[in-house]
Amino acid sequence: MNIKLVSTLLATTLAMPALADRLSTEPVQPIEPAVITEPEKVELGKKLFFDPRLSRSGFISCNSCHNLSMGGSDNLPTSIGHNWQEGPINSPTVLNSNLNVAQFWDGRAATLQEQAAGPIANPMEMASNHVLALDVLRSIPQYRAEFASIYGDEDITLERVTDAIAVFEETLVTPNSRFDLWLKGDDSALTQQELAGYNTFKEIGCTACHNGPGLGGTSFQRMGIVQPYITDNPSEGRVAVTGNDADRFSFKVPTLRNVELTYPYFHDGAYWKLEEAVDLMAKLQLGRELALEDIDNMTAFLKTLTGEQPSFTIPLLPPSNNDTPQPVPFEK
Amino acid sequence: MNIKLVSTLLATTLAMPALADRLSTEPVQPIEPAVITEPEKVELGKKLFFDPRLSRSGFISCNSCHNLSMGGSDNLPTSIGHNWQEGPINSPTVLNSNLNVAQFWDGRAATLQEQAAGPIANPMEMASNHVLALDVLRSIPQYRAEFASIYGDEDITLERVTDAIAVFEETLVTPNSRFDLWLKGDDSALTQQELAGYNTFKEIGCTACHNGPGLGGTSFQRMGIVQPYITDNPSEGRVAVTGNDADRFSFKVPTLRNVELTYPYFHDGAYWKLEEAVDLMAKLQLGRELALEDIDNMTAFLKTLTGEQPSFTIPLLPPSNNDTPQPVPFEK
Known part of the structure; x- marks a missing residue:
């Protein structure tokens, strides 16, 4: 480092004592922007996050209760689940949820990946199950191709589905409040x-x-x-x-x-x-x-804690086909 | 027009007899891309199209049954309405609906604007009413400011709300199939x-x-x-x-x-x-x-009739506040 650069840095630092002070002394730290290292996986995770075919009804997606147009929440006291069941607890925001020590109000999921599997199979929420939800995804060639491109082969497993959703969710941070x-x-x-x-x-x-x-x-x-x-x-x-x-x-x-x-x-x-x-x-x-x-x-x-909201194009979901298990919106 | 240009045009035309033939003789014409003349109104209409606060529950938006991630439809036999009521008829796609002679399966709405008012107040669908839905929007300063910027004053009327939604819907065309x-x-x-x-x-x-x-x-x-x-x-x-x-x-x-x-x-x-x-x-x-x-x-x-799907960033909805009527997701 040359003398001129050092002196410039020194002068800059001296001119902004508040900066160094606050970052080191305040009990709150800024949110950092997402660093996207796997853009293809983020795109897949976004599709899955918005895909209501992960629910039994074909109507409820992750985004239904963690609505990214509304702060990653549903703005309801407790959520509406399958068959309009009244959920037991308020849906926490998905925004900045990568900063949580654990997921859910009681912390029963250690990671975002573990959390993502829960609502899909919860009979009060999306009311599908992990066999059916995977069968739906496996029936769709475009999904198979995306999983193959990202994970090396066409196998669509719960681990991969929740990994992609979690990697998408890690991008949902709100810097620059x-x-x-x-x-x-x-x-x-x-x-x-x-x-x-x-x-x-x-x-x-x-x-x-x-x-x-x-x-x-x-x-x-x-x-x-x-x-x-x-x-x-x-x-x-x-x-x-x-x-x-x-x-x-x-x-x-x-x-x-x-x-x-x-x-x-x-x-x-x-x-x-x-x-x-x-x-x-x-x-x-x-x-x-x-x-x-x-x-x-x-x-x-x-x-003043409202940050820049995640901004992205709406996902286009690959269509079902004759092999795709049909949703069951109404129990007969 | 100079001679050179005329001869170029002639040569081009002669080299593509199929083009002129098909456009004039086939019973199907291409979809033309949307020409957006009121971008601010389109953005407002997009917000309203995605805003579940137009429903009694705060859970159902236009996009719930005309999902723009899924061909502008819900891919269900008939739709899920307020309180999980089973709708009477299949939700038609909103894509290219500006080309329809009238809206709804029975054509009871002459225009997209007229159509947009229907589901908001239909007790089987969004189950709000036009007084309540407007009260919700009127309580939100960012909405008032957008209406003022577009329509000249802050008044939020059903006519303006449905106009903005219709103008957004007119952009939902799928060219270049x-x-x-x-x-x-x-x-x-x-x-x-x-x-x-x-x-x-x-x-x-x-x-x-x-x-x-x-x-x-x-x-x-x-x-x-x-x-x-x-x-x-x-x-x-x-x-x-x-x-x-x-x-x-x-x-x-x-x-x-x-x-x-x-x-x-x-x-x-x-x-x-x-x-x-x-x-x-x-x-x-x-x-x-x-x-x-x-x-x-x-x-x-x-x-081969699947065209380019509308591509846009998800809308960010302005938050409710202490004056906003609260949603009623569950009837007590």
Whole structure:
């Protein structure tokens, strides 16, 4: 490195003390853009994510409940499954879900790949099964050709299907939110109100759980630490995975990224207003009664976490043919 | 025009006699690409087409049953509506629907704009109503701003909503199918089998109804002219609009464009195999018993009618807020 370059770098660094400070000292880190190393697999995964033939009815795809036009969620308290069954729990956003320590509210899937297999065969959700769903895909020459091109042979296995879906989902990150621009040193990216909201967010202790690049997703916490959370939702959370009584009503801390888009809130989807969610979290988790001004400021801050949404062309699904098992939308 | 240009044009014309012949003499004309004159309105219409908040449940959008990843159809015999109700009739493709003489199987809507209002308020389909759906849109500042930019003021009316959807739908054409390339003079675009199928298609009289750029969509015909069509679907077709007994079991002739993608077939969606549909149409409408070879050839020809599918980025829907009426996915 020559002297001139070094001195330029030094001058740049000295001119931006905020940049180095924030990235090293703030409890939140920016979302990094996706680095796509397997574009063909991403395209296949996108098709599978949008393909309702993975459901028994032929009507429900991954995108039905993790709608990429709507923050990767369905914006319903709990989801609509096969035969309009009422789902047991709020569909978490798929956006930035690669940052989660585990998948599902109770963390029962260790990876995105493992998660992707669940809803396909869940009788409350897509209500297919892994034999039928694979038979559908295997009957379609264009799918066989894509799997062969990516995986070396035409075999369409659950492992490959969920791998492709997971690799697509890893691209669903939302960088360059206004908050991230501020984190990276752009002082003009946030208003005074938003900054005040962020400071309160830190001061009262929200960042104990909502930290890291996802502002959440990295730990399981009891819902209702100081006061119990009142709900008619029967979910008991993490205990279903660990069998440990101490994990009853413990859920994965949801990401706050794009929280403006992922209403309604909490595992039961009972709260539609971000202000109410902020107020309640402060009360139940931290024992704090917030002033209205603080709630408004924190809500304003939370809306700066909306990042650039994934942008891509809609997939064109290869058609079924005479060999494809037919969907069963209505049970006779 | 100078002499050189005239002689070049003459030479070109003389070298391609097939081109002029086919375009003027064949009963089918090519699909022309969309000419977009109002790009902002198209983008708004695309958002509305994909917005499930136009339904009571917040789950069903236009795209649910006219899925643009699947030939503009849902590939189900009849559609799944609000609360998983079984629809009365097969969802026609939205692709090239601007070429139809009227909309719906019975032609009860004169225009795409008129059609678009129907499913929103149909209790069997999206199950909202025109007051509620407009209240939802009016509550969202980004929608208000888009309507203001396009229509001159913030007023969100049913007329404007359906206008924007219709203008988006007018872009959903599928040019440059292999058959259209052949129509335009490219002899290599079709195989001998496909060409033989097309010739049979004309010779036995299919083009009496399946003609024009859409190969259909331009007339109403009795389903079962020579022999009755056996179905348990109670739809009586055009008579519901005209009150004329002669129109009983008369339906709009469906387009054959992209027919490979728009299974299952007929107004009741009872036939999944194109070969069966060809065989049955020849029998019931034309009194012809086709040889297997003819059926195969015609099926091969019909698959050349798959054109370039609309390609666009998925819309990002502006979020609801505290003023937005909430969806009602489950009736309590």
